[in-house]
Amino acid sequence: MGKPTGFKEINRSTPTERNPLERLHDWQEFAPQLPVVELRNQGARCMDCGVPFCHTGGMMANMAAGCPVNNLIPEWNDLIYRDQWEDALDRLHKTNNFPEFTGRVCPAPCEGSCVLGINEPAVTIKNIERSIIDRGYEEGWVKPRIPKSRTEKSVAIIGSGPAGLAAADQLNQAGHYCTVYERSDRIGGLLMYGIPNMKLEKPIVERRIKLLEEEGITFVTSTEIGKDVSAVELREKFDAIIVATGSTVPNDFFANAPGRQLKGIHHAMEFLHANTKSLLDSNLSDGHYISAKDKDIIVIGGGDTGNDCIGTSLRHGCKSLVNFEVVPQSPDKRAPNNPWPQWPRIFRTDYGHKEAAAKFDYSQNGNKTLQNDPREYAIQTVEFLDDGNGNLRGVKTVQLDWSRPSQNGAPFSPIEGTEKEWPADLVFLALGFKGPEQKIAEQLKIETDNRSNYQAEYGQYTTNLEGVFAAGDCRRGQSLIVWAINEGREAARECDRFLMGSTQLP
CATH class of the missing domain: 1.10.1060.10 (Alpha-helical ferredoxin)
Incomplete structure (x- = not known):
């Protein structure tokens, strides 16, 4: 090629x-x-x-x-x-x-x-x-594709993230009437409020939404299915339903940690969602967000979400910032147990890490194996510290030995004598997500798996209810945007097959 x-x-x-x-x-x-x-x-x-x-x-x-x-x-x-x-x-x-x-x-x-x-x-x-x-x-090559004919079949898509939008796009092109329901005030799900503007500018999302509207898709915002509209009512109104609500219940591995109740500890999406909404509504002038300005920030958890918390805090003008990861630092090159063509589990420096290193000097941190980077590896938070008035003033940590499993079954052991206190006005928990919220499943009696995800076989996407499909993170668990698009497309194919008896969708 x-x-x-x-x-x-x-x-x-x-x-x-x-x-x-x-x-x-x-x-x-x-x-x-x-x-x-x-x-x-x-x-x-x-x-x-x-x-x-x-x-x-x-x-x-x-x-x-x-x-x-x-x-x-x-x-x-x-x-x-x-x-x-x-x-x-x-x-x-x-x-x-x-x-x-x-x-x-x-x-x-x-x-x-x-x-x-x-x-x-x-x-x-x-x-x-x-x-x-x-x-x-x-160049004007991307134009609305108006379906030449309609089937008179109607489909409700619950959730307007990448899985829901992909399903709606495919089914609309097949000639079905599609209505996408979104509980937020803007369409896009995590594309709109989960990913910060500096990674994905929102006019880019809005441009695609406008195109989908011109092609015939109906969007309904500020409407939560299971609360504002009953899921049972929705099933009676439409010929089929695709549930694509995402995985939105955050993990909280510190639920029983001392001081977890203190003010100043937030889940990452609470921080990121409010920031983007305020930015779009008022350029942050309305104050309806959690500000990191002039504050000591600790982000617990790595990955894209943790990195986005870093980048957002830095743009607020935080006083200091450090990122804790419980796992050891990844190698610079593929390990023997990580051969091509697997995804390379190697050390990477993302945009937020580069920005933090440019603003702050991390080279003097005693536990650091990296020369200048906001991340601390193989470290565990054991306590959130109280300022005496119910507010967070810092966290206590301990270093971990991953070569020595603990007696309680953990794959690591704390290293004696490595306890340390870190100043913190705000802590953001970027610990991933455990599964979807359960209102829709409870109302429709949709079966879930042992992780609380909607139970529907990959490639089939059919739940235990006829005409009700599930796709994306609410079915497979927390994953990549590209997997959500994959599942939205394939769920649309199976939904079309259900509605018409056969399908020409890929």
Whole structure:
């Protein structure tokens, strides 16, 4: 694909991010696009590898390997190299309803499974994907696709995150009338309120929503199914239902920790959601958010959510910031038990870590194995400290030995003599999610699994109720946006089959 010898002649190149200290003064995206000439060169690095693992889309070692929506990556890399951008956009939309989202916030498991990535830096698949769709909008190639006919069948989609939107898009193109219900005041679910603006600017989300509206999808906001409208009533009104509410009940591994009740301890999404809403409503002038300004901040938990808490706190102007991770630091290169094409479990530095390192000096922290980074590894919070008035003043931690399991069954043991107190006015818990809220399941009597997720087989998406389907994080558990799109598309296919007896949806 592309230039036959491109992978030998051209080095991997990614956009130069804006200066970390500069971008802390705004909420705009921090990574520009590469010039068209350089994008063509990057497309030329795609090899004629025979079996392109980049778009296989499976699970290995409980993580994605390859693209879950099976993007035709080698095809559009070749088209970019040949300067056939509109054809590349057509190929991209065949498998991915929302490449402007995945091209920005997907961790790119496709690159982790790139054949070139076995011994060279992988092809810059994610950046090329984003550039294709962005140019498509700029050139006017992305236009409303109005269904030529309607089936008179109606489908309710509960939840307007990536799974719900993908399902609605597919079913609308099949000719069904789709109504998407969202309990928040804006459509988009985690795309709107779960991901900060600097990673995904909200006009990009609103642009796609407007397009879907023009294509015939109905959106109903500020309406919580199970509360404002009964789920039973919804089932009586529509021919089918797809539940795509996400996994929104946060984990709280500190529920019984001393001081957990203190003021100043918040779940990550409580912090991120309120910040984005206030930013969109009033540019933060209404004060309806948790401000980190001039405060000592501790983020407990890593991953994308923890990193987003870091970036948001820094933009508020926090006084100090540190990030605790209970696990040991990942290796710089793949470990022997993490072979290609598995997702590489290696040490990464994300945008928030870079920004924190640019603003604060972490090199003097006694427990740190990194030279200048906000993260502390193999550390456990054992107590939240009271200022005497019911407010948080700090946390107490202990270092962990992961080579020595404890007698209580934990895979680690605390190291004696490593207790330490850290100042903290605010603590944000970025500990993942345990499952969906249960109102809808209780009202409709939908069966759930032992993790409280809606019970529906992958590939079938059918619950124990006829005509009621489940897709995305509420079915599979907390996962990636690209998996949510995959499940939304496939659930739409099965819903269409239920409604019509057969389906032509992919």
